[in-house]
Amino acid sequence: MIETIVFDVGETLTRDDCYWNLWADWLGIPRHTLSALVGAVVAQGLDNAEALRLVRPGIDLAAEYHAREAAGRGECLDESDLYDDVHPGLSALQQLGVRVVIAGNQTGRVGELLRGLDLPADVIVTSAEWGVAKPQPEFFHRVLEVAQAAPDETLYVGDHPANDIFPAKAAGLRAAHIRRGPWGHLWADAPEVVAAADWRIDSLTQLVDVVRA
CATH class of the missing domain: 3.40.50.1000 (HAD superfamily/HAD-like)
Known part of the structure; x- marks a missing residue:
């Protein structure tokens, strides 16, 4: 039971549309590009965050997240x-x-x-x-x-x-x-x-x- x-x-x-759209806008790439990259890493069994590393190799995700928050472009829901x-x-x-x-x-x-x-x-x-x-x-x-x-x-x-x-x-x-x-x-x-x-x-x-x- x-x-x-x-x-x-x-x-x-x-x-997750808003989540990825905000990242795409912050990184300055078309939203459909990031969406396609998310699909690609999922198909390989990788973590979704790898899509962001493909866009910007070496990205410090935690630092970028806090920068977005400080700029008033943080998470929405x-x-x-x-x-x-x-x-x-x-x-x-x-x-x-x-x-x-x-x-x-x-x-x-x-x-x-x-x-x-x-x-x-x-x-x-x-x-x-x-x-x-x-x-x-x-x-x-x-x-x-x-x-x-x-x-x-x-x-x-x-x-x-x-x-x-x-x-x-x-x-x-x-x-x-x-x-x-x-x-x-x-x-x-x-x-x-x-x-x-x-x-x-x-x-x-x-x-x-x-x-x-």
């Missing part, structure tokens, strides 16, 4: 960045008595922005606030602490096999892979993902049937 469902953020709850099924999906789960947690690899600023959206969630936290990030096992130990449920009663939902599905399963959690975003679509039918994921979904509203079953 699923008591708690924990959600990744980027390309699970939110579209509002209701328009949410997928359409977020509010109805999470609300329906809470109505079923499921504890809803949002925990992903994000900055503290994104945590603040998410908590300002009045999402139907019991806990919203980011890796930066915890000081540990996916796919490290410690991240999923923290997930279980806030989940307040046994590992096999806790479901982690995400789009990224290496960051979400595989480490969640290694920690004893159940896992649902969502076909959303570059990682979600490209690796949806990979044999290793099919074998690892307890469920594969296209919409958050499908989780209602998972819980009822």
